[in-house]
Amino acid sequence: MNKAMHKASYGAIGKSGVVTALGAMSGTSLDGVDAAVLRSDGHEITSFGTSRYRSYTTQERQVIAAGFGKWSGPEVAAAAEVVETAHRELLAGFDKIDLIGFHGQTLAHAPRVQGTLQVGDGAALAEALGRPVVWDFRSADVELGGEGAPLAPFFHHACARYVGLDAPVAFLNLGGVGNLTWVDPRVARPEQEGALLAFDTGPANAPLNDLMQARRGEYFDEGGRLAAQGRVEQGALELFLAEPYFARIPPKSLDRNDFAEMVALVGELSDADAAATLTAMCAAGVAEAMQHCPAPPARVLVTGGGRLNPVLMRMLEVSLDCPVMPVEEVGLDGDMLEAQAFAYLAVRVARGLPTSCPGTTGVRAAVGGGTVSLPSAHGG
Numbered sequence: 001m002n003k004a005m006h007k008a009s010y011g012a013i014g015k016s017g018v019v020t021a022l023g024a025m026s027g028t029s030l031d032g033v034d035a036a037v038l039r040s041d042g043h044e045i046t047s048f049g050t051s052r053y054r055s056y057t058t059q060e061r062q063v064i065a066a067g068f069g070k071w072s073g074p075e076v077a078a079a080a081e082v083v084e085t086a087h088r089e090l091l092a093g094f095d096k097i098d099l100i101g102f103h104g105q106t107l108a109h110a111p112r113v114q115g116t117l118q119v120g121d122g123a124a125l126a127e128a129l130g131r132p133v134v135w136d137f138r139s140a141d142v143e144l145g146g147e148g149a150p151l152a153p154f155f156h157h158a159c160a161r162y163v164g165l166d167a168p169v170a171f172l173n174l175g176g177v178g179n180l181t182w183v184d185p186r187v188a189r190p191e192q193e194g195a196l197l198a199f200d201t202g203p204a205n206a207p208l209n210d211l212m213q214a215r216r217g218e219y220f221d222e223g224g225r226l227a228a229q230g231r232v233e234q235g236a237l238e239l240f241l242a243e244p245y246f247a248r249i250p251p252k253s254l255d256r257n258d259f260a261e262m263v264a265l266v267g268e269l270s271d272a273d274a275a276a277t278l279t280a281m282c283a284a285g286v287a288e289a290m291q292h293c294p295a296p297p298a299r300v301l302v303t304g305g306g307r308l309n310p311v312l313m314r315m316l317e318v319s320l321d322c323p324v325m326p327v328e329e330v331g332l333d334g335d336m337l338e339a340q341a342f343a344y345l346a347v348r349v350a351r352g353l354p355t356s357c358p359g360t361t362g363v364r365a366a367v368g369g370g371t372v373s374l375p376s377a378h379g380g
């Protein structure tokens, strides 16, 4: 915190007023890197800017995936290099940026055991791009007893206020892992009690992607086409829901591969039935999650790639007691919300504002995670 605060006193970013931030996220489903611009003073969102996406090549994906679950060693170093290169290429295409929020790629996440590891060196990126970079967003939260994830909730709170919502809603991100943020936008500050409850719901697309890769050599079940042809195997679904994770009181978080054995639960099923069952598991995890909400949300706003799967969306509509819709319904961009989140969080870190609190990660007290690295040309 001190380090971040001290270094953030550099230039425009340390003062009050609105700054232009560029956020970048490489998510657990390993499709690629999202980058998006946002203008904010660290409290309110002023406006959203341009965004870009850079897909990972098959080979890059393999190198990063080889680092999953590892904390150090040559696979981790190789993954870090791929992540850094991809970000350097993508982020160099933006100009007029005051600071960059760089999440990096999570390789391993076990907050109560070894910690959490996001690879990609933000200091090297600051040097290469000549801009201040905020990075390592999760460590401080974990050190203070938090889960270190999810971190998007403070941004979801700002989004709810930006689009003018006046009743509790839930943001549901369906990437590789699912995460839910219950927000009461009537509470002014995200760290205030009653503003937020957030946690990971369970696996989202990761097991389905793994199945598609293993059985069909495809990256994902586009449009839910395979799942649409299958039947949900109730026995496997029940075994899945018996996992102790679902009964645990939130906040709580997951590593990408915490539910990797789910693919074995559907091992005997046809491709279509297996896809349908894994899709249903994602929806069932969300339905369990809804029971932890402090009050029923007026609606569930879905973000992340899962919102593009009509079979999954239909299952959610059937199993949840409130309307379910993509975040586009309220004017937000479901492809870029996570990248925008790290732009917003970067401004907060630079301004010494908290980025997580007991309701979002279980951290002992509200904390601002993240390190600010300045390019040496700017004097440090």
Ligand SMILES: Nc1ncnc2c1ncn2[C@@H]1O[C@H](COP(=O)(O)OP(=O)(O)OP(=O)(O)O)[C@@H](O)[C@H]1O
Binding pocket: 026, 027, 028, 029, 030, 031, 173, 174, 175, 176, 177, 178, 205, 206, 209, 220, 221, 222, 223, 224, 303, 304, 305, 306, 308, 309, 338
């Ligand atoms: N058209 C589509 N039809 C079905 N599924 C899709 C579609 N587009 C994307 N997906 C799914 O969404 C995934 C990508 O989602 P997203 O980009 O939100 O993940 P992520 O940001 O990497 O993950 P996380 O939020 O867990 O870090 C893909 O891997 C795929 O499973």
Ligand SMILES: CC(=O)N[C@H]1[C@@H]2OC[C@@H](O2)[C@@H](O)[C@@H]1O[C@H](C)C(=O)O
Binding pocket: 027, 028, 106, 109, 116, 148, 149, 150, 151, 152, 153, 173, 175, 176, 177, 178, 179, 200, 253, 254, 338
């Ligand atoms: C440790 C980690 O990288 N967690 C990711 C992952 O992907 C989705 C879910 O699990 C969420 O907890 C988090 O990402 C989002 C951006 C977050 O921190 O809000």
